[in-house]
Amino acid sequence: MRDFVYESPTRIVFGRGKELQTGQEIAARGASKVLLHYGSGSIKAIGLYDRVVKSLKESGIPFVELGGAVPNPRLSLVHEAIDLCRREKVDFILAVGGGSVIDSAKAVAVGVPYDGDVWDFFDKGVVPKEALPVGAILTLSATGSETSPASVITKEEGWLKHALHSDLIRPAFAILNPELTTTLPPYQTAAGGVDIMAHLMERYFTNTTAVDLTNRLIEGTLQTVIKFLPIALKEPDNYDARAEIMWASTIAHNGILDTGRVGDWASHRIEHEIGAIYDVAHGAGLAVVFPAWMKFVYRHDIPRFVRFFHRVWGLEPDFWNPEATVLKGISVMEDYFRSLGMPVTLEELGVPDDRLEEMAEKTNWNGPVGQFVPITSDKALEILKLCK
Amino acid sequence: MRDFVYESPTRIVFGRGKELQTGQEIAARGASKVLLHYGSGSIKAIGLYDRVVKSLKESGIPFVELGGAVPNPRLSLVHEAIDLCRREKVDFILAVGGGSVIDSAKAVAVGVPYDGDVWDFFDKGVVPKEALPVGAILTLSATGSETSPASVITKEEGWLKHALHSDLIRPAFAILNPELTTTLPPYQTAAGGVDIMAHLMERYFTNTTAVDLTNRLIEGTLQTVIKFLPIALKEPDNYDARAEIMWASTIAHNGILDTGRVGDWASHRIEHEIGAIYDVAHGAGLAVVFPAWMKFVYRHDIPRFVRFFHRVWGLEPDFWNPEATVLKGISVMEDYFRSLGMPVTLEELGVPDDRLEEMAEKTNWNGPVGQFVPITSDKALEILKLCK
Known part of the structure; x- marks a missing residue:
C-alpha cells in the first residue's frame, strides 16, 4: 500500500x-x-x-x-x-x-x-x-x-x-x-452505469500490491452496480435500484477507492478522444473501449483478470487455462453491456474508423497514458482497432 | 435504503x-x-x-x-x-x-x-x-x-x-x-482487531432492506480484517498487514458503512457495562459478547446470518438446514477469536459471574438497547449468561 x-x-x-x-x-x-x-x-x-x-x-x-x-x-x-x-x-x-x-x-x-x-x-x-x-x-x-x-x-x-x-x-x-433519475431515457441510465463501472475498473487494474481492502471494496461496488442496472432499466421507477446505483456512483469516484493505490485511466483517456470529436455519451464510449483495452493488456497480469472475473462476475476459474477464463470474462462483460443496450463496437457507437490515427495521436498529447500498462499512440491505435 | x-x-x-x-x-x-x-x-x-x-x-x-x-x-x-x-x-x-x-x-x-x-x-x-x-x-x-x-x-x-x-x-x-502499531503487545492487536470486526458486524445486522452496496462494503472490509489479523500477530513488523488493518479500522467507523441503514449496537452496549466495572480491553469483551448475542438473536433473521457466514467466512450454506450453518458459523468465529488469543467466555475474560444482573440492568439505563432485536434488561441478562 x-x-x-x-x-x-x-x-x-x-x-x-x-x-x-x-x-x-x-x-x-x-x-x-x-x-x-x-x-x-x-x-x-x-x-x-x-x-x-x-x-x-x-x-x-x-x-x-x-x-x-x-x-x-x-x-x-x-x-x-x-x-x-x-x-x-x-x-x-x-x-x-x-x-x-x-x-x-x-x-x-x-x-x-x-x-x-x-x-x-x-x-x-x-x-x-x-x-x-x-x-x-x-x-x-x-x-x-x-x-x-x-x-x-x-x-x-x-x-x-x-x-x-x-x-x-x-x-x-x-x-x-x-x-x-427515474425519468432518464434508458440509454442515459445505461451509459451512466457503464461510466460508474469504468471508474471502478480503472482503479482495480493496478500494479500496486498489498491493497486487499480497496480491492474488496471495488469488487463489492461493481457487483452492486452490475446487479441493479438491469433492474433500473426494467423498472425505471424502482427507487431502491436507483438509490444503490446513485450511491455507488459517488463512492466509485470520491477517492476512497483510490487510497493507497494507483489506477490506470488509459481507457478513459482513449474514450475522451472519441468524445472530443464525435460527442458520444461518455459511458457508451467506455463500453466500447474498455473490453478492447482488456483484450490488449490482460497478459500483463492474468491472475488479476482471473480474480476480477471470478469475484466480480462469478466465473469459475479455469486453473489449467487462466487465459480462457479472462477471454470468457471479457465476452461475458460485452454481453452484459449489450443487454443494457450499450454499443460494444465503434460501429455500434456510430463512430467511423477514418480518424482513429488522429484520436490515437491525441491521447498522447502529454505523453503515454495508463499506469497499469503505459499506452503510447501506437498502442492506442491498436486498442482502437480492437474496438470492433 | x-x-x-x-x-x-x-x-x-x-x-x-x-x-x-x-x-x-x-x-x-x-x-x-x-x-x-x-x-x-x-x-x-x-x-x-x-x-x-x-x-x-x-x-x-x-x-x-x-x-x-x-x-x-x-x-x-x-x-x-x-x-x-x-x-x-x-x-x-x-x-x-x-x-x-x-x-x-x-x-x-x-x-x-x-x-x-x-x-x-x-x-x-x-x-x-x-x-x-x-x-x-x-x-x-x-x-x-x-x-x-x-x-x-x-x-x-x-x-x-x-x-x-x-x-x-x-x-x-x-x-x-x-x-x-508494530510494537503493540499481541493482545492489544487482537483486541483492536475484534473491535473493528464488531463495528462492522454491528452495522451488518440491520432490519433496513435494500442496502446491498453497504452490505458488500461491510463484507469486504470484514474479509480483509479476518485475513490480516493472524498475519499481523505472526509477523508484527509486517507493514502491509498493519496498513490493511489500520485503514479498515477507519473505514469501519467513519460513517460511510452506516449510510442508509440502521445498525444494531446491543453488543457494544452490553460490553460497555462489563468494561465499566472490570476494565477489560473493549475488543476482548466484544469477543465474548458478540457470539453470545448471535446465539440469542439469530432466529430473528436466519437468512441474513447464513449470508454473513457464507460471504464473509466462506461457509457452504446448508440449504436444508440453514440454522445449522449459522451455529457452525458462530463456532467458526469463536475458534477464530481463540486463535487470536482472545477470550470467548467471561471466565476467560477474567470476569466473575456475580454481577451479571447489575450489568444487565445498567444496559437499559436509557431504555432497551439494539435496533436489530431490542434487548431489555432481562434479555441482556440471558445474553450475559450465554457468555460462557
Missing part, C-alpha cells in the same frame, strides 16, 4: 425530495448570490427547476441562471458563465444536472477568481489557488463529479478534451435524490 | 513517518496553543513523543501536555484537562494514542467552551454547540475514533460508561502510520 492523503469533505444529503433543502444548504455557507447552472431544459420538464428556485427563494438567496451545458461540456460556455458571475458578483455556483453540468460549474468556480484564461488549468498545468464554492444537485448517476476533485472540459477549437484535478473544486455539498 | 446525511471531513494522512507532519497540519489550521494529550508512557518508549514534539517545535507551535488517559477513559482526567486548557488558553487538542486517548481528547474539546459539566453531553443528552478542533495520531487500530463523531467516557462515580455523538468532535485530521 502506498502512502496517501484522503480528504472528502463534501456533505452528502441523500434521499427523496432533498432538493428542497438547497436554499438552506447554500444559506448555511453564507453565499450572497448564486449562479444556477444547468444543461438542457430537462430539469424544467421534471419540475426540478421550479423546486430548486422555490427553495432558493424561501431562503432569500438571489440568483442568476445560465443553462446550456452539454455532454462533453464546452469551454465557450464556461467563459460565458465566468463573465456573468463577475458582472453579477456571484459567490456560489449551484450545478443542477449530471456530470457535465457539474464539471462546467467547477471550471467556472476556478475561472472567476483567476486573472488568466481558465483553460490554463486544463491545458498548461497551472494550479488553481482559489475557487468559488460549488453545490451540486445530481440528476444522473454516472461521473461521480458530485464529490470528485475533477472537471473535464472540451475546447471547441481543435476539439481538445482535458481534465483538471484539484481539491479546491470538490463540491461543498451534493444533493442526491434517486427519484430524479 | 433510508435517507441520510453523510459528512466525513477528517483529513487522513496515511503512511510511514507521517507523524513528522503534525506541526504543519496544526499550523495550517491557525492554532495558537496545543494540548498534547496521551495515555501511558508507551508513546515515549517508541520514540513517538519525541518525533511529535520535534514537529510541533519546528512549526513553532507552543503546547502543554497531559498524559494518563487509560482504556475506558475517565471523566476525572477530562475535567483535569479542561481546567488545564482554560488556564493555558489552549485552542487545539492533539491526541496521540489509541481510541481512549482520542475519546478523552474529544470530551475535552467540547468541555472547554461549555459552561456546565461536560458530563451533561454524555448523560443528559445536552447537545454541544461548539468544540475546539482535535487532531489525532493513531497508535492502535481499533475504535475508529480517529474519524468518528463519537466519544465514550467512564464516570468513576457509579462506573457509568456513556457515549456522545456529535459531528463537532470529528477530528480535523488523523495521522495514520501503520508502523506505530
Whole structure:
C-alpha cells in the first residue's frame, strides 16, 4: 500500500425530495448570490427547476441562471458563465444536472477568481489557488463529479478534451435524490452505469500490491452496480435500484477507492478522444473501449483478470487455462453491456474508423497514458482497432 | 435504503513517518496553543513523543501536555484537562494514542467552551454547540475514533460508561502510520482487531432492506480484517498487514458503512457495562459478547446470518438446514477469536459471574438497547449468561 492523503469533505444529503433543502444548504455557507447552472431544459420538464428556485427563494438567496451545458461540456460556455458571475458578483455556483453540468460549474468556480484564461488549468498545468464554492444537485448517476476533485472540459477549437484535478473544486455539498433519475431515457441510465463501472475498473487494474481492502471494496461496488442496472432499466421507477446505483456512483469516484493505490485511466483517456470529436455519451464510449483495452493488456497480469472475473462476475476459474477464463470474462462483460443496450463496437457507437490515427495521436498529447500498462499512440491505435 | 446525511471531513494522512507532519497540519489550521494529550508512557518508549514534539517545535507551535488517559477513559482526567486548557488558553487538542486517548481528547474539546459539566453531553443528552478542533495520531487500530463523531467516557462515580455523538468532535485530521502499531503487545492487536470486526458486524445486522452496496462494503472490509489479523500477530513488523488493518479500522467507523441503514449496537452496549466495572480491553469483551448475542438473536433473521457466514467466512450454506450453518458459523468465529488469543467466555475474560444482573440492568439505563432485536434488561441478562 502506498502512502496517501484522503480528504472528502463534501456533505452528502441523500434521499427523496432533498432538493428542497438547497436554499438552506447554500444559506448555511453564507453565499450572497448564486449562479444556477444547468444543461438542457430537462430539469424544467421534471419540475426540478421550479423546486430548486422555490427553495432558493424561501431562503432569500438571489440568483442568476445560465443553462446550456452539454455532454462533453464546452469551454465557450464556461467563459460565458465566468463573465456573468463577475458582472453579477456571484459567490456560489449551484450545478443542477449530471456530470457535465457539474464539471462546467467547477471550471467556472476556478475561472472567476483567476486573472488568466481558465483553460490554463486544463491545458498548461497551472494550479488553481482559489475557487468559488460549488453545490451540486445530481440528476444522473454516472461521473461521480458530485464529490470528485475533477472537471473535464472540451475546447471547441481543435476539439481538445482535458481534465483538471484539484481539491479546491470538490463540491461543498451534493444533493442526491434517486427519484430524479427515474425519468432518464434508458440509454442515459445505461451509459451512466457503464461510466460508474469504468471508474471502478480503472482503479482495480493496478500494479500496486498489498491493497486487499480497496480491492474488496471495488469488487463489492461493481457487483452492486452490475446487479441493479438491469433492474433500473426494467423498472425505471424502482427507487431502491436507483438509490444503490446513485450511491455507488459517488463512492466509485470520491477517492476512497483510490487510497493507497494507483489506477490506470488509459481507457478513459482513449474514450475522451472519441468524445472530443464525435460527442458520444461518455459511458457508451467506455463500453466500447474498455473490453478492447482488456483484450490488449490482460497478459500483463492474468491472475488479476482471473480474480476480477471470478469475484466480480462469478466465473469459475479455469486453473489449467487462466487465459480462457479472462477471454470468457471479457465476452461475458460485452454481453452484459449489450443487454443494457450499450454499443460494444465503434460501429455500434456510430463512430467511423477514418480518424482513429488522429484520436490515437491525441491521447498522447502529454505523453503515454495508463499506469497499469503505459499506452503510447501506437498502442492506442491498436486498442482502437480492437474496438470492433 | 433510508435517507441520510453523510459528512466525513477528517483529513487522513496515511503512511510511514507521517507523524513528522503534525506541526504543519496544526499550523495550517491557525492554532495558537496545543494540548498534547496521551495515555501511558508507551508513546515515549517508541520514540513517538519525541518525533511529535520535534514537529510541533519546528512549526513553532507552543503546547502543554497531559498524559494518563487509560482504556475506558475517565471523566476525572477530562475535567483535569479542561481546567488545564482554560488556564493555558489552549485552542487545539492533539491526541496521540489509541481510541481512549482520542475519546478523552474529544470530551475535552467540547468541555472547554461549555459552561456546565461536560458530563451533561454524555448523560443528559445536552447537545454541544461548539468544540475546539482535535487532531489525532493513531497508535492502535481499533475504535475508529480517529474519524468518528463519537466519544465514550467512564464516570468513576457509579462506573457509568456513556457515549456522545456529535459531528463537532470529528477530528480535523488523523495521522495514520501503520508502523506505530508494530510494537503493540499481541493482545492489544487482537483486541483492536475484534473491535473493528464488531463495528462492522454491528452495522451488518440491520432490519433496513435494500442496502446491498453497504452490505458488500461491510463484507469486504470484514474479509480483509479476518485475513490480516493472524498475519499481523505472526509477523508484527509486517507493514502491509498493519496498513490493511489500520485503514479498515477507519473505514469501519467513519460513517460511510452506516449510510442508509440502521445498525444494531446491543453488543457494544452490553460490553460497555462489563468494561465499566472490570476494565477489560473493549475488543476482548466484544469477543465474548458478540457470539453470545448471535446465539440469542439469530432466529430473528436466519437468512441474513447464513449470508454473513457464507460471504464473509466462506461457509457452504446448508440449504436444508440453514440454522445449522449459522451455529457452525458462530463456532467458526469463536475458534477464530481463540486463535487470536482472545477470550470467548467471561471466565476467560477474567470476569466473575456475580454481577451479571447489575450489568444487565445498567444496559437499559436509557431504555432497551439494539435496533436489530431490542434487548431489555432481562434479555441482556440471558445474553450475559450465554457468555460462557
